[in-house]
Amino acid sequence: MLDINHLTKRYGKFLAVNDLNLHIDKGEIFGFVGPNGAGKTTTMKIVCGLLDATAGSVTVDGVDALKCSKDIKRKVGYVPDFFGVYDNLKTMEYMEFFGSMYGMSKEDVDEVADGLLELVNLSDKKDVFVDTLSRGMKQRLCVARALIHNPDLLVLDEPNSGLDPRARFEMKEVLKNLGSMGKTIIISSHILPELSEMCTSIGIMDKGHLVTAGHVDEIMNNSGGASKLHIQIVGMDNRDDIRTFMAEQPNVTKVNFMEDEVLVSFNGGEMEAANLLKNIIGRGIAVSGFYKEKENLESLFLEITGGSN
Structure with a gap:
């Protein structure tokens, strides 16, 4: 599904990502773990076709993310760590706007959006203005928006950042449901216990290096500590x-x-x-x-x- 080979990203003399190699199978829920500045967000933006790489290759379901950024954006749904919403739109209008960016008709968007809003528990908020939603609701709306074009891969950068415990629980349930539907998901987070509950595999990054990656149980068993x-x-x-x-x-x-x-x-x-x-x-x-x-x-x-x- 996702293949990253010898990925490197430099900002001048600063090495943000250093020779990263990673494979994620279809249907995996993969968690990126690492301290601030480890290279998680940089890697995710490159995967989404939002950032050029210095060296290496990235393919999503056979599509080159570095050479075919327009095509890759149709295969990937992205929820950034600092999400933005259009407060002067109603929830369904917000979904229609983003659907139109993918060439979808209003009728097609409405049909798809109904199911997505139900998935993220916002069915009763279709006709309310986005600025009246809580932070947790806005974050779940961003997940629905990222799924509007039925992407093969969903990438979420710190989706639970700034959410209260109830909102984090609701987001976790949404992501679990997506995983049970067979979606391939990449999540970065600092809320580590939640990652271990949600993810089938994880990768730990530090100072631009992918230190270890694999299924959660395997990494735990092979950690080498007492x-x-x-x-x-x-x-x-x-x-x-x-x-x-x-x-x-x-x-x-x-x-x-x-x-x-x-x-x-x-x-x-x-x-x-x-x-x-x-x-x-x-x-x-x-x-x-x-x-x-x-x-x-x-x-x-x-x-x-x-x-x-």
């Missing part, structure tokens, strides 16, 4: 003995006690964890619970980028 094991033990009167025993086990790097459990930093995989549990039980320690703490996207992002902002 995982946390929670071991619930019945009766922990001999904490010193338990600590000594745990510290002697393979792949255990740190042992901490909580109220009714031991928290272990662990560098092994599933088989090594199973062997650890076997050794603990073999020692006669009564285990009532044993599970791996799920790493979140935010901690992985901070680990990879060194806590950059």
Whole structure:
């Protein structure tokens, strides 16, 4: 669907995007993660045909985004981080205006727009002026507008920026529905827990480099950092003995006690964890619970980028 090969973008001596390679399959919901200035927006604008590249190639469903910018704009729907709406238009008039930019008749736009406004929960706002809509409603309207020409790829730059929790939830539901319909979506965001919930794959950018990319679970499992094991033990009167025993086990790097459990930093995989549990039980320690703490996207992002902002 989307293929980016050796993409580079310079602004004078500043290297905004450095030799980026990325493939996104049709139907993927891909999340771009990275600190400010990492190159996310620059990459997305190049994909949308809004910015020239210094070097490399970008194709969307076989269309060259660098050489055929007019054609690519028919294949891509774009929602920028600073969206603009025409306050003196009503919601349906707004949709008709943008549909006309793609050569659509008023009748065709109205037919398509009805479904899109229903999708973004704005069916009851068709005849109200855009300037009366809340910020969250305006943002969802921008998503509907970006879909008016039925693009193959939807690109959203910080779609939840500035939205309150309720509006973020509503936007998340809209994007999930689009994903279930088979739309290919690229999202950039700093709200990392929401990305991990919405996206099937992610790419982490830092200082113009794509540091890692792939399915969320794969990146989590291959992050290379120590995982946390929670071991619930019945009766922990001999904490010193338990600590000594745990510290002697393979792949255990740190042992901490909580109220009714031991928290272990662990560098092994599933088989090594199973062997650890076997050794603990073999020692006669009564285990009532044993599970791996799920790493979140935010901690992985901070680990990879060194806590950059």
